[in-house]
Amino acid sequence: MESGKIFIHTNGTEVSTKTKELLSQKLEQNGYSVIGSFSQEAELIVCIGGDGAFLEAIHLFEFPHIPFIGINTGHLGFFQEISPDQLDDFIFNYKMGKYRLQPLATVKASILLKDGSTVNYKSLNEIIIKATDSRCIHLNISIDSGFIERFSGDGLLIATPAGSTAYNYALGGSIVDPRIKLLQVTPMAPMNTTAYRSFTSSLLLPSDLSLEIKPEEPETSRLVIACDGLEYGLSKVENISIGFSGTVVNLLRFESYDFWSKVKSKFL
Ligand code: NAP
Ligand code: MN
Numbered sequence: 001m002e003s004g005k006i007f008i009h010t011n012g013t014e015v016s017t018k019t020k021e022l023l024s025q026k027l028e029q030n031g032y033s034v035i036g037s038f039s040q041e042a043e044l045i046v047c048i049g050g051d052g053a054f055l056e057a058i059h060l061f062e063f064p065h066i067p068f069i070g071i072n073t074g075h076l077g078f079f080q081e082i083s084p085d086q087l088d089d090f091i092f093n094y095k096m097g098k099y100r101l102q103p104l105a106t107v108k109a110s111i112l113l114k115d116g117s118t119v120n121y122k123s124l125n126e127i128i129i130k131a132t133d134s135r136c137i138h139l140n141i142s143i144d145s146g147f148i149e150r151f152s153g154d155g156l157l158i159a160t161p162a163g164s165t166a167y168n169y170a171l172g173g174s175i176v177d178p179r180i181k182l183l184q185v186t187p188m189a190p191m192n193t194t195a196y197r198s199f200t201s202s203l204l205l206p207s208d209l210s211l212e213i214k215p216e217e218p219e220t221s222r223l224v225i226a227c228d229g230l231e232y233g234l235s236k237v238e239n240i241s242i243g244f245s246g247t248v249v250n251l252l253r254f255e256s257y258d259f260w261s262k263v264k265s266k267f268l
Helices: 012-027 049-058 084-095 259-266
Strands: 005-010 034-036 046-051 068-072 098-113 116-125 126-131 137-143 148-158 182-190 203-206 209-217 223-227 231-232 237-254
Touching: 005 012, 005 049, 012 046, 012 084, 012 116, 049 068, 068 084, 068 098, 084 223, 098 126, 098 148, 116 126, 116 223, 116 231, 126 137, 148 237, 182 237
Parallel strands: 005 034, 005 046, 046 068, 068 237
Antiparallel strands: 098 116, 098 237, 126 148, 126 223, 137 148, 137 209, 148 182, 182 203, 209 237, 223 231
8 A cells, every 4th residue: 555645844943853854754654655845645734833834835835725734843833733742642643533624714815906917815814905115005995895994004904714813813803713704804003083984893704795995096006915924015906806715724633622722722
């Protein structure tokens, strides 16, 4: 029988590299083959580092359907399931099939430029739309084709349930149980003056609603889109359409995993 192929991605720190070496040995001893470069033939992707290493791998390998497992090496590690001292338990449970997959929905932005061309972005945590050069941005927001508000402030963050505990939470957004599929539109420093009026709390949208964002001309036609921390500059943006993408990222979770225990242990 051909042995299962496993790919290991690390953030390159000394402890992550050491953990990778040790894990590779243990996996080989257990009949797996650790492959040197990413391939769609892998049955599992191991990410060693913090959440950043996991997010980096997702974007680098273009949101593969292959399950991920994270090993946390000294960061917050919200996505990360195990620590470097649990390698044997991990291999045992994995071999025995004692795990389940946690599907995490991703968000996409389809951007229409003035010349008629389109650009698409995908994120696991969030998509942020903000001005360039620390300026204020003005965005006209519609939900299901109905105009809702003209937002003025630093920008808008649209978080998935998985991303609700990241930047969204730091901005005062709510923590969402990943079993609820909703998008959270969180304002970043909304302005409320006699000149500008914006919602100051997050808006929670059901998964099938369409969200359209139109930058106001001319000063905000240049803007920045940030996807899980990766920034892209765009100019002459006509419309931004946001919604869930069809892509799901699968995380391996073991029997002891519980979302709210994890929230408690990482935040309180
Ligand atoms: P980073 O600057 O190291 O990330 C900031 C922190 O967010 C790290 O502690 C990271 O965990 C944590 N994090 C990432 N995803 C999370 C999640 N879903 N739930 C809870 N915490 C999470 O950059 P990074 O590691 O490449 O991560 C990119 C993310 O950073 C972005 O998607 C954004 O959400 C977040 N961010 C947060 C702020 C803020 O809170 N003010 C500002 C900018 C960006 P690790 O330590 O395990 O990496
Ligand atoms: Mn990080």
